[in-house]
Amino acid sequence: MQALPGTTSLMHGIRQIRSGWADGPAYVTQCPIQTRQSYVYNFTLTGQRGTLFWHAHISWLRATLYGPIVILPKKHASYPFPHPYKEVPVVFGEWWKADTETIINQAMATGGAPNISDAFTINGLPGPSHNCSAKDTFKLKVKAGKTYLLRLVNAALNDELFFRVANHTLTVVEADAVYVKPFKTDIVLITPGQTTNVLLRAKSKTPSAKFAMSARPYATGPATFDNTTTIGILEYEKSASASKSNHKNSPLLKAKLPQFNDSSYAMKFQRKFRSLATAKFPAKVPKNVDRRFFFTVGLGILPCSKNQTCQGPNNTRPAAAVNNVSFVQPNIALLQAHFFNKSKGVYTTNFPTNPPFKFNYTGTPPKNIMLSSGTKVVALAFNTSVELVMQDTSILGAESHPLHLHGFNFFVLGQGVGNFDPKKDPAKFNLVDPAERNTIGVPAGGWVAIRFLADNPGVWFMHCHLEVHTSWGLKMAWVVNDGKGRKQKLPPPPADLPKC
Numbered sequence: 001m002q003a004l005p006g007t008t009s010l011m012h013g014i015r016q017i018r019s020g021w022a023d024g025p026a027y028v029t030q031c032p033i034q035t036r037q038s039y040v041y042n043f044t045l046t047g048q049r050g051t052l053f054w055h056a057h058i059s060w061l062r063a064t065l066y067g068p069i070v071i072l073p074k075k076h077a078s079y080p081f082p083h084p085y086k087e088v089p090v091v092f093g094e095w096w097k098a099d100t101e102t103i104i105n106q107a108m109a110t111g112g113a114p115n116i117s118d119a120f121t122i123n124g125l126p127g128p129s130h131n132c133s134a135k136d137t138f139k140l141k142v143k144a145g146k147t148y149l150l151r152l153v154n155a156a157l158n159d160e161l162f163f164r165v166a167n168h169t170l171t172v173v174e175a176d177a178v179y180v181k182p183f184k185t186d187i188v189l190i191t192p193g194q195t196t197n198v199l200l201r202a203k204s205k206t207p208s209a210k211f212a213m214s215a216r217p218y219a220t221g222p223a224t225f226d227n228t229t230t231i232g233i234l235e236y237e238k239s240a241s242a243s244k245s246n247h248k249n250s251p252l253l254k255a256k257l258p259q260f261n262d263s264s265y266a267m268k269f270q271r272k273f274r275s276l277a278t279a280k281f282p283a284k285v286p287k288n289v290d291r292r293f294f295f296t297v298g299l300g301i302l303p304c305s306k307n308q309t310c311q312g313p314n315n316t317r318p319a320a321a322v323n324n325v326s327f328v329q330p331n332i333a334l335l336q337a338h339f340f341n342k343s344k345g346v347y348t349t350n351f352p353t354n355p356p357f358k359f360n361y362t363g364t365p366p367k368n369i370m371l372s373s374g375t376k377v378v379a380l381a382f383n384t385s386v387e388l389v390m391q392d393t394s395i396l397g398a399e400s401h402p403l404h405l406h407g408f409n410f411f412v413l414g415q416g417v418g419n420f421d422p423k424k425d426p427a428k429f430n431l432v433d434p435a436e437r438n439t440i441g442v443p444a445g446g447w448v449a450i451r452f453l454a455d456n457p458g459v460w461f462m463h464c465h466l467e468v469h470t471s472w473g474l475k476m477a478w479v480v481n482d483g484k485g486r487k488q489k490l491p492p493p494p495a496d497l498p499k500c
Contacts, residue, residue, distance in 0.1 A: 007061050008032055008498075009041060011069065012193065013052035013177055013438045016407055019043040020335055020458030021493050023406055026058035028461045028477060029335040031500035039496050049073050050177030051151040051195040053091070060100040060467055066093070066155040071177065080276060081173045081182055084149035084199065088140060092163070092190070092215055092230070093121040094156035104471055111310025111317030113223050114468055120156060120215060120230035127231035138232035140213065142202040149173075150198050154190040157467040159217040159225060160266075160400060160441065163188045165234055166211040166255040170198040172272070176437040178409065179281055181274040187258065189218055189269045191402035193439035193465035202236065210235045214255040220263055220444035222397035227260060263444050266400065270415060270443075273435035285411045285431050286385035286451050293378070293386065294420070295322050296355045297401050297442055297464065297474060298393035300371040302326060318396065319371050319472045320464065323352045326373040326473030332500045334377065335459040338479055339490060351376040351476055361419050362445045365395045377459070377476065382483030384454040387413075389420050391447045398445035401469065407460035407480075409436045410452035420447040439465055454480045457490040 010024035022043040023029040033039045049071040056065035068089040073079065094117045096103060107114035119126040119133070126133040142148060150170075154161055164187045173182050174197035182199075190196050213232035219225040233252065258265045275283035302319040304310035310317040319326045330337075330346050337346040359366045380386065388410075392398055413429040429449060442448050463475035482489040 006032055006035060007056045007065065008058050009054055010057040011041065011043065011052065011054050013195070014043060015046060015048060015409070015456065016043055016458075017046050017456050018487070018490060020407065020460070020490060021497060023458070024057045025406065025461045027329050027331070027333050028459060030333050031498045032058055033498045037498065039498050040494070042494060045071060048177055050174050050179075051153065051197055052177050053153045053155060053195065055155060060104045060157060060471070062155070062467070063094065063096065063100040063157050067091070068151060068153050070151060080179050080281065081199065082147055085143070085146035087149040087151060089123070089151045089153065091123055091153040092156050092161055093124060094159060094226070095119045095121055095126065100157070108471065109308065111304055111308070111312055113318065116224055117157070117226040119228055120159070120161070120226065122213065122215065122230050122232040125232070129229050129231055138213070140232060140234050141237055142234060143237050144202055144206045145204050146202050148200045148202065150200055152188060152190055152196045152198060154192050154194055156192050158192070159219065160189065160191040160402065161215045162218050162257045163190060163215045164255040164257055165200060165213050166253040168200055168211060168234070170200055173197050173199055175273055175435060176409070176439060178436040179276050180435060181276060181433070183272050185269070185272070187265070187269070189266050191439060191441045191465060193402055193404045194437075206236045206238060208250055210250045210252045212252055212255045214257060216257050217260055218262070218266060218400070219260050221399035263400070266441065267415070267417065267443055267446070270441060273412070274433045275436050277433035283411065283433050283436060285434060286453050287431065288385060289387040289451065290384045291380070291386055293388045294354045294391065295388060296324065296361060296391050296393050297322055297403065298399070299396040299472070300324070300326070300369045302371055302373060320469045320474035321371045322474060322476045323354070324356050324371055325351065325376055325476070326371045327475040328373050328375045328473070330375050334477055336493065336500070338459050339493065347375040347377050349377055349379040349479065351378045361391050361393045362398060363394065365393070369395050371473070373473065377479050379479045379481065380454045382454065382457060382481055382488050385451065386454060387449065387451045389447055389449045390442045391420050392442050392445055394445060400444040401442040401474065402439055402465040403442055403462060404439040404465045405452070405460065405462045407456045407458060408452045408454070409438055410450040411436055412440055413449040413451060415443055415446060415448040417443065417446040420449070425449070454478065456480060457482045457488060
């Protein structure tokens with residue numbers, strides 16, 4: 001796959017086993033592709049099938065540069081659920097009337113929050129919530145009695161979304177390109193970076209109504225957000241005898257969605273995901289742990305840059321961090337510095353295993369909320385099994401953070417509200433059939449625990465998939481060193497790798 005000049009492309013969720021040069025995040029695995037140059041992303045899909053997506057991975061360009069990836073099962077292999085009559089990608093996006101690069105650049109320059117979006121979209125169309133886009137509505141025509149597989153992708157920049165089809169029940173069968181134990185739900189919660197496959201069974205008899213397919217934000221933080229709803233329309237194919245005039249006048253039934261800050265629903269929904277954990281689709285959870293990490297994720301403040309006036313108190317600006325370290329983007333790609341042993345001056349391997357100081361993470365914030373900054377990574381030996389607890393903080397407001405890990409899937413062992421208790425909570429971890437994902441929401445005012453096996457050499461980005469928080473520094477990287485075997489080493493970079 002080739003990307004546009006001045007950008008990079010990410011195959012979001014693709015494991016990129018020993019092909020980290022094709023992973024895509026700017027200044028992590030490559031530098032941006034320059035004008036009149038090209039770069040071929042060369043990789044092999046190994047052991048994956050399902051719905052993922054691709055998007056630009058520099059600044060806010062993914063606002064409009066994205067699309068679904070559908071990996072079908074191997075020939076003659078069946079789904080572990082009833083075969084659908086039809087498969088339909090449903091991609092949620094976020095739209096600004098203004099140039100998104102101007103918006104984030106202005107926000108970073110003034111130290112304020114960036115302007116919120118003007119609309120959300122379903123397959124690029126905002127729908128009838130806005131007068132100007134009433135004709136720009138995604139329509140899904142279905143046949144009575146048939147089952148449809150909706151491949152949901154949240155490609156929005158800054159918003160988790162609730163999704164519902166009026167008067168229809170959905171059956172969740174896959175998440176982040178991994179099959180799950182099927183469960184029924186009226187409402188799906190999907191964070192930026194997540195994909196969810198659902199079965200929709202059409203009613204046995206053709207109804208006279210049309211049905212809204214609605215998506216609206218789940219928002220937990222203190223900042224303002226785009227509280228609009230994007231609507232598509234599910235309509236049934238009419239028999240030849242039904243008149244067109246009746247069809248046009250069919251009522252549109254609305255889809256009722258939860259309150260925008262319904263964190264209780266969000267927690268209950270997340271806990272429903274379970275791996276199949278069968279002989280054919282095993283859950284290979286690392287049973288032994290080599291290294292344990294505890295990361296706080298959340299907001300804070302940083303001093304304003306020199307010769308700059310910021311809107312925060314005492315000339316500060318909002319920032320975001322992992323373990324109090326707000327990540328500074330380097331000028332040379334981390335993977336190149338790692339591969340050629342030229343890390344000096346590019347990054348350091350002293351990323352903290354635990355927060356620099358303990359406090360009541362979800363209670364009253366400490367007086368000093370100033371963050372540190374730097375380009376710090378965690379270095380791991382090949383095949384290290386990692387357990388990571390991510391804890392939200394209440395600094396500048398508790399907020400849900402969808403964390404995405406490149407290069408790996410991980411298992412979600414457990415999650416909870418409040419502060420993680422290292423003495424009591426691990427006893428409740430699910431080590432039998434935990435969900436296997438690449439993106440997970442760290443609950444607002446809560447925690448989530450994951451495990452993964454570092455069996456993929458390279459440099460792997462981990463970041464909040466709310467783009468504003470990534471811009472503010474809520475990101476870090478894992479350096480996985482080569483193993484001893486030939487197939488445990490990262491090959492040299494391709495000849496057309498963009499130069500820094």
